[in-house]
Amino acid sequence: MAAGGGAGNKTYSFKVVLLGEGCVGKTSLVLRYCENKFNDKHITTLQASFLTKKLNITGKRVNLAIWDTAGQERFHALGPIYYRDSNGAILVYDITDEDSFQKVKNWVKELRKMLGNEICLCIVGNKVDLEKERHVSVEEAEGYAESVGAKHYHTSAKLNKGIEELFLDLCKRMMETAQAEERAKGNGASQSTTSRRGVQIVDDDPQAATAAGGCCSSA
Amino acid sequence: MAAAGADMKPLQNAMKIAKVAIQLDAGNRHKEAYCEYLRSINFISHSLLEDAVSRQGEIVAVEVEKMLRLAEQCLERAKSSFIGRRDEPATPTSYTTPINLAALSLTTTLAVSPGKIVSPQPQEPVIYSGPKHNPRPGQRRVLSEGGGEVTTFLPPEVFQSLQIVESQDTRKELTPIEEASRLNQKLKENYEARLARLPPAQARTQKTSLTLSLQRQMMENLIIAKARQDALQRKMEERRLRLQEEANRRFAASGTITAEEQEQRVLYTNVLEYEQDHDWPKLWKANIKKNPDDATLVSGLVSCLLSCPDHPVMMLLKRLQYRVYNRLYPIVSKSLPASPALPMKPSHSAQSLLMSDSHQNASKSEVGHSMSSDASLNISFSHDHIAEDGDGPHTLDRENSFEDLEQFLTQLDWAPSHGDPDVTFEQSQLDQEESLVQDLEMRDLKEHLKAIVKDIHIAIDQLLSLCLLSFECLNTASSKDLCVASIEEAFFTPLWSSLLALFRKVHRERELCFESSMRLYRDALPGDVGVASKLYPQDPVVLHGSYPYDSAVQELRLLCRDCCPQRKLECIVRTLRLICACAEDYSCLHEAESKTAAIGADDLLPILSYVALRCELPQLVSECAALEEFIHEGYLIGEEGYCLTSMQSALQYVESLHTGGFQLHNTKFT
Numbered sequence: 001m002a003a004g005g006g007a008g009n010k011t012y013s014f015k016v017v018l019l020g021e022g023c024v025g026k027t028s029l030v031l032r033y034c035e036n037k038f039n040d041k042h043i044t045t046l047q048a049s050f051l052t053k054k055l056n057i058t059g060k061r062v063n064l065a066i067w068d069t070a071g072q073e074r075f076h077a078l079g080p081i082y083y084r085d086s087n088g089a090i091l092v093y094d095i096t097d098e099d100s101f102q103k104v105k106n107w108v109k110e111l112r113k114m115l116g117n118e119i120c121l122c123i124v125g126n127k128v129d130l131e132k133e134r135h136v137s138v139e140e141a142e143g144y145a146e147s148v149g150a151k152h153y154h155t156s157a158k159l160n161k162g163i164e165e166l167f168l169d170l171c172k173r174m175m176e177t178a179q180a181e182e183r184a185k186g187n188g189a190s191q192s193t194t195s196r197r198g199v200q201i202v203d204d205d206p207q208a209a210t211a212a213g214g215c216c217s218s219a
Numbered sequence: 220m221a222a223a224g225a226d227m228k229p230l231q232n233a234m235k236i237a238k239v240a241i242q243l244d245a246g247n248r249h250k251e252a253y254c255e256y257l258r259s260i261n262f263i264s265h266s267l268l269e270d271a272v273s274r275q276g277e278i279v280a281v282e283v284e285k286m287l288r289l290a291e292q293c294l295e296r297a298k299s300s301f302i303g304r305r306d307e308p309a310t311p312t313s314y315t316t317p318i319n320l321a322a323l324s325l326t327t328t329l330a331v332s333p334g335k336i337v338s339p340q341p342q343e344p345v346i347y348s349g350p351k352h353n354p355r356p357g358q359r360r361v362l363s364e365g366g367g368e369v370t371t372f373l374p375p376e377v378f379q380s381l382q383i384v385e386s387q388d389t390r391k392e393l394t395p396i397e398e399a400s401r402l403n404q405k406l407k408e409n410y411e412a413r414l415a416r417l418p419p420a421q422a423r424t425q426k427t428s429l430t431l432s433l434q435r436q437m438m439e440n441l442i443i444a445k446a447r448q449d450a451l452q453r454k455m456e457e458r459r460l461r462l463q464e465e466a467n468r469r470f471a472a473s474g475t476i477t478a479e480e481q482e483q484r485v486l487y488t489n490v491l492e493y494e495q496d497h498d499w500p501k502l503w504k505a506n507i508k509k510n511p512d513d514a515t516l517v518s519g520l521v522s523c524l525l526s527c528p529d530h531p532v533m534m535l536l537k538r539l540q541y542r543v544y545n546r547l548y549p550i551v552s553k554s555l556p557a558s559p560a561l562p563m564k565p566s567h568s569a570q571s572l573l574m575s576d577s578h579q580n581a582s583k584s585e586v587g588h589s590m591s592s593d594a595s596l597n598i599s600f601s602h603d604h605i606a607e608d609g610d611g612p613h614t615l616d617r618e619n620s621f622e623d624l625e626q627f628l629t630q631l632d633w634a635p636s637h638g639d640p641d642v643t644f645e646q647s648q649l650d651q652e653e654s655l656v657q658d659l660e661m662r663d664l665k666e667h668l669k670a671i672v673k674d675i676h677i678a679i680d681q682l683l684s685l686c687l688l689s690f691e692c693l694n695t696a697s698s699k700d701l702c703v704a705s706i707e708e709a710f711f712t713p714l715w716s717s718l719l720a721l722f723r724k725v726h727r728e729r730e731l732c733f734e735s736s737m738r739l740y741r742d743a744l745p746g747d748v749g750v751a752s753k754l755y756p757q758d759p760v761v762l763h764g765s766y767p768y769d770s771a772v773q774e775l776r777l778l779c780r781d782c783c784p785q786r787k788l789e790c791i792v793r794t795l796r797l798i799c800a801c802a803e804d805y806s807c808l809h810e811a812e813s814k815t816a817a818i819g820a821d822d823l824l825p826i827l828s829y830v831a832l833r834c835e836l837p838q839l840v841s842e843c844a845a846l847e848e849f850i851h852e853g854y855l856i857g858e859e860g861y862c863l864t865s866m867q868s869a870l871q872y873v874e875s876l877h878t879g880g881f882q883l884h885n886t887k888f889t
């Protein structure tokens with residue numbers, strides 16, 4: 001393993017879980033993010049449920065695995081097995097739907113309870129194109145986010161607004177968390193297998209970098 | 220006789236009797252020879268017994284040893300002359316030569332019988348019904364997969380002997396002594412042929428000299444062979460020491476050595492030793508060094524390694540495998556896991572009626588009852604099983620069916636408590652005790668399961684590290700993955716059915732829930748479990764007589780056929796992909812909304828639940844629980860991990876269905 005944490009030839013692998021009620025548009029959001037100008041054939045074989053994206057942030061490679069979850073009430077009991085070992089969570093609500101914001105609050109409580117403070121939370125108010133019908137006030141949402149140590153974003157999947165920023169910001173935060181964890185462990189020599197939360201820091205493998213398919217890449 | 224023998228030592232006396240026997244044997248007087256051999260044995264045992272009891276210790280230890288050996292040889296000869304007498308009374312057998320006692324002792328003590336280890340081979344097709352060879356694939360319906368094979372676990376000894384048989388495939392080189400004994404066998408045959416050709420008059424005169432020369436030749440052969448063997452052994456010993464040192468150097472000595480380190484050194488020494496005897500590892504290594512980017516070479520090397528049963532990696536694999544099986548066997552073979560009833564099985568309709576009946580009783584009555592009704596379930600199953608096996612060409616061997624019978628009888632003991640459900644008070648008390656016992660048993664089972672899972676993880680790690688130690692060229696990320704996958708496949712394949720049996724015992728309650736939902740929703744439409752109406756065709760004509768997502772259901776059913784976690788995982792991924800493909804096709808039928816083709820988890824989970832229901836395999840619950848334990852960490856975060864998680868969620872949802880957590884729309888039933 002290369003000496004000194006944070007050297008250029010490492011790849012971070014992050015798991016991000018996508019939570020949100022049925023009609024808040026989380027599927028469109030993530031589809032929007034993964035369909036990009038370089039590659040029109042964006043969708044993996046699992047379509048919008050599971051998506052991967054390769055990024056390069058400040059010279060470091062990041063592999064994102066985005067896990068969609070079912071928003072229906074009857075599948076809620078199954079949440080924990082989805083979000084265990086997640087590095088980040090994106091909690092989406094519809095700004096025109098007060099109820100969906102309440103759901104987000106429930107999830108935040110659960111995530112904090114199960115995963116502690118190490119998971120990076122993003123609370124996302126989607127459908128800002130429908131600003132006129134807004135039912136959740138910006139102040140309330142942002143105030144709540146701050147109170148639980150989450151960041152708040154506004155997006156519109158329809159207009160492709162705010163999505164790129166959301167993911168980029170989340171990635172940076174997850175990297176910071178991972179690096180802090182590495183430092184805490186001392187000299188970053190710990191292998192991915194010992195990492196409790198599944199942050200995988202692997203030595204760069206040129207074969208894997210070229211052979212990996214089914215996902216898009218952006219610079 | 221007694222007076223004459225009084226001043227003789229018992230050994231000499233015994234030899235005298237034996238000599239007489241041999242002479243009789245040579246004169247083709249088998250019957251008398253046979254008696255004389257027995258007399259000699261009798262004499263030896265009598266005098267040794269007397270000596271031992273009186274504790275006077277007149278006979279010295281060396282002599283006791285010699286006498287015992289003599290008795291052994293006499294017994295051998297008695298056996299063969301008895302066989303000779305019985306089988307071919309007219310023709311002289313191969314044992315008719317008067318060989319002097321010394322020669323006799325040399326041949327019998329030195330010659331190793333090479334056939335001994337191979338003996339279980341002919342039994343293989345009869346007993347082995349494990350997953351690897353899949354002897355009766357035709358008889359297995361997908362539905363019966365879960366229940367049918369519960370009783371067929373082999374005792375660990377048989378399991379091990381099968382491992383050995385597999386590794387005996389390659390011809391081993393003969394040791395010098397084995398070679399010599401073969402040569403002697405030939406000499407003896409020649410001698411007999413020659414004697415038989417001679418006219419009787421000549422035979423009498425020449426026999427002695429021929430016999431003597433045969434004896435001399437055989438003796439010489441054996442002595443030379445012995446010397447060669449000793450020299451070889453010395454050389455091997457020296458080499459082993461040298462390699463051991465090399466191994467020690469490789470693992471830089473850092474103070475105290477733990478037991479594991481010690482073991483690793485020994486294993487590495489074995490690897491070095493193996494490489495001295497075999498060229499293929501060197502060739503592969505050189506080849507890979509020359510073409511480091513050739514992935515096919517790596518897989519070639521790995522499969523080559525797996526096909527060499529005497530390579531230390533494979534020897535270790537067998538040993539660890541056996542250890543796991545040895546732990547599993549007593550648990551999974553003790554009492555049968557109550558396999559969920561299979562009411563859809565057409566060929567055993569009467570029995571399945573009985574099973575589903577008793578099962579419904581169980582779910583209706585209080586929980587404590589379930590144990591006793593399980594017993595009756597089991598009985599019908601073992602019936603079922605025996606009947607099925609009797610039909611096929613692969614009948615169980617005696618011992619196994621005896622074991623079955625035993626199990627059957629112990630289960631019958633349970634039956635009375637179930638047979639009289641009206642005896643209420645005592646019954647409920649009994650039930651309480653039973654459920655307590657059951658709780659304790661379950662806790663035990665879970666502990667066992669945990670320990671075995673841990674053992675398996677350690678075993679795989681150990682195998683991988685020895686593998687990488689033997690072939691450093693495999694120590695790259697991608698080659699390592701390939702290595703692990705291959706090792707796991709070899710390791711799990713013979714173990715999976717017994718491993719799964721343990722998981723099924725632990726997850727029995729969950730499987731029963733799944734089964735109830737399955738029965739309740741047998742004819743449900745996708746809409747009944749919440750699949751959006753645009754994601755399946757409303758018009759049955761489109762489906763050509765099948766049901767929606769048929770192809771995904773078929774794919775998922777194949778999961779139980781594989782015997783290694785990685786392959787099962789791939790099967791789940793394929794199932795989910797098929798679901799997505801089907802969903803896309805179906806939504807294209809509703810051309811109005813063809814824009815939103817990509818489905819997310821909101822759509823995927825209901826469909827997956829529907830597919831799992833349609834699959835009608837309660838054991839999926841246990842299979843997935845097992846996969847969860849053995850899925851590779853690298854896959855956990857990726858597509859495989861997502862698919863397994865989704866599968867688990869769908870299964871849990873299906874389990875919850877029968878409790879009424881979700882409303883069934885009866886109107887939609889066809």
